[in-house]
Amino acid sequence: MNDRFWGALAEVRDPEMPISLVDLGVIYGVEERDGVVEVELTFTAMGCPASEFIVDDVRERLMMEPGVREVVVKVVWDPPWTAARLTEAGRDALEEWGLAV
Amino acid sequence: MPTTAEFEQTIKSGELIESPREMTPEYLRELKHTLIVSGDTELISAPAYYLAAKRAPSINAFMTGIAIIQDELAHAHIAYHILEELGEDQEKLIFSRDPKSFRYPYAFDVPLDSWTELVVANGFYDQAGFCLLGDIHEHCSYGPWKRGLNKVMLEENFHLRNGRTWMKRISASGGAAKDELQRAVDWMFPLSVEWFGLPDSMKMHSTQLDYRLKGLTNDGLRQWWLSTVVPYCEQIGVKVPAHKETRDGKDVWELDYPFPCAFDAEEKRWDFKNPSTWDDVLKRWRARGPRNAEMVAMFQEEFHKFRKSHHTES
Numbered sequence: 001m002n003d004r005f006w007g008a009l010a011e012v013r014d015p016e017m018p019i020s021l022v023d024l025g026v027i028y029g030v031e032e033r034d035g036v037v038e039v040e041l042t043f044t045a046m047g048c049p050a051s052e053f054i055v056d057d058v059r060e061r062l063m064m065e066p067g068v069r070e071v072v073v074k075v076v077w078d079p080p081w082t083a084a085r086l087t088e089a090g091r092d093a094l095e096e097w098g099l100a101v
Numbered sequence: 102m103p104t105t106a107e108f109e110q111t112i113k114s115g116e117l118i119e120s121p122r123e124m125t126p127e128y129l130r131e132l133k134h135t136l137i138v139s140g141d142t143e144l145i146s147a148p149a150y151y152l153a154a155k156r157a158p159s160i161n162a163f164m165t166g167i168a169i170i171q172d173e174l175a176h177a178h179i180a181y182h183i184l185e186e187l188g189e190d191q192e193k194l195i196f197s198r199d200p201k202s203f204r205y206p207y208a209f210d211v212p213l214d215s216w217t218e219l220v221v222a223n224g225f226y227d228q229a230g231f232c233l234l235g236d237i238h239e240h241c242s243y244g245p246w247k248r249g250l251n252k253v254m255l256e257e258n259f260h261l262r263n264g265r266t267w268m269k270r271i272s273a274s275g276g277a278a279k280d281e282l283q284r285a286v287d288w289m290f291p292l293s294v295e296w297f298g299l300p301d302s303m304k305m306h307s308t309q310l311d312y313r314l315k316g317l318t319n320d321g322l323r324q325w326w327l328s329t330v331v332p333y334c335e336q337i338g339v340k341v342p343a344h345k346e347t348r349d350g351k352d353v354w355e356l357d358y359p360f361p362c363a364f365d366a367e368e369k370r371w372d373f374k375n376p377s378t379w380d381d382v383l384k385r386w387r388a389r390g391p392r393n394a395e396m397v398a399m400f401q402e403e404f405h406k407f408r409k410s411h412h413t414e415s
Contacts, residue, residue: 016259049168052161053262098251 005030005037008065012057015050019093021058025085028076035069037062042081051075112313117244121187128312132243133187134204135314137194139237140180142205142230144195146173146222148399149209149392153219165263166219172256176234179249186245196404200397201389208292210390211366217271217278221285223264225293225330231257232325233297233315240316269337283339288369290341293330295361297323299379327354342373366390 009030010022021027021041028040039058043051059071083101086094094101103111108125111118118124124132147170154166185191208226213219234257238250271282298304301320309315317325327343331354334341342357359376364385 015262016255018255047164049165050259052165053266056266097255 002030002032004065005032005039005062008061009039009058012054012061015053015057017094017099018097019090021054023087023090023093025087025090026054026081032068035067036072037065037068037070038072038074040074040076042076044081046077112242112311115313116242117247118242119244127308129187131308131312132246132314133184133189135237135309136180136184136187136246138204139234140177140184140194141203142209143173143177143180144400145203145205145209145396146170146226146230147177148396149213150219150222151399153213153215153222156216156219158216162216162267169223169260169263172260176253176256179246179253183243183246183249196401198397200394200401203393203397206296207386207390208289208296209396210393211288211292211369212392215281215285216267217281218285218289220264220267220271221282221289223260224268224333225264225286225289226296227257227260227264228330229293229296229326231261232317232322232329236315236317236322240313242313265333268334268339272337272339279338286334286339286341288364288371290330290343291358291360291362291364291371293326294323294343294356295382297326300360303379324354328352 006022006027009027010020012021013019014021014024017024024044026042026044028042029038030040031038039062041054041058043054048054055073055075058073062068062071086101091101103123103125105125108123108128111123118128121129150166150170150173154163154170157163157166181189181191181194184194206229213222231254234250234253238247238254241247241250268282271278298319301318304319307318310318331341331343331345343354344357346353346355358371358373361377361379361382363372363375363377363381364370365372
């Protein structure tokens with residue numbers, strides 16, 4: 001049921017790096033109830049300069065899904081993000097871009 | 102060192118130049134000049150943006166502003182680092198040059214006095230930087246620079262996004278905030294148009310193009326900039342003095358004011374009824390703008406103070 005939301009979020013790119021938020025491993029959970037989608041996400045750093053953009057992009061993309069009337073984004077810091085959360089595809093994309101991970 | 106004929110053949114074949122051994126002295130001189138303009142432009146944007154980023158309306162916005170400044174310093178570093186590999190002294194270039202001899206666009210000598218002006222700079226000046234660097238990234242014959250720009254392009258995208266998102270937000274809020282945005286656009290738009298230099302009709306010959314240091318002419322770059330900025334401004338309800346025309350089946354962007362024309366830097370006001378000549382513009386550029394010395398001093402002064410006290414103590 002939540003697959004389509006994960007699929008939608010896989011289309012949202014990090015504003016700074018050529019990688020999707022799902023491959024970056026910052027999306028911790030997606031739940032939907034009565035048209036309200038709740039997303040738990042984190043940032044790679046507490047001082048992330050793109051945090052506002054990321055939240056806006058997540059909201060905008062999920063609102064495009066049929067039946068969604070509200071998106072609630074919860075920013076969490078536990079567990080903290082580490083490079084181990086990158087998917088294989090994410091790791092490849094960053095390495096190709098020139099970032100050793 | 103290759104002969105001139107050998108070198109021209111290499112350039113014509115589309116191959117990349119990888120080290121000073123493969124260059125003629127003329128190419129080296131032109132490459133250095135192009136790198137200095139690029140490095141100086143990125144470097145000076147840091148103090149210029151910082152003076153305005155201090156006025157950010159939230160911690161989040163301030164963090165974004167500071168991150169952009171960090172990017173700009175990193176981009177400057179790429180250019181100066183390559184210059185060092187080509188035999189220049191990076192420290193001297195940055196800290197010991199006279200402010201007037203820095204080779205960045207005149208626009209940065211006019212202070213950004215508010216968050217609104219900063220985000221318009223991100224929308225306009227960073228778009229200019231994106232066009233100039235994007236062109237170098239695609240066409241530059243010097244391999245180390247071409248490859249060094251991979252990350253720069255993505256980062257410039259982030260700056261543009263900050264500019265565009267905020268411009269849209271401020272425009273949508275209407276009232277006095279939107280008036281302030283329009284005033285910023287009114288003086289910053291023509292300054293950005295000027296950024297790309299003399300029109301092709303007056304620039305008889307470009308060594309930079311001959312050497313494939315860049316690929317587009319001044320007017321080509323200016324048209325690219327207009328084709329991104331004008332539609333966006335129209336879309337968010339901000340007026341800009343330019344429009345699109347179709348000529349011979351091609352889209353051409355035309356300015357609705359005499360280009361060039363007179364600018365009062367202290368008042369931040371263009372006089373569209375007062376056309377000027379390119380000689381006047383070049384004179385204004387050479388004299389530099391109101392904040393040139395102050396902006397360069399922002400990084401030079403402390404460096405020399407630190408040096409002095411450091412030497413006394415040791």
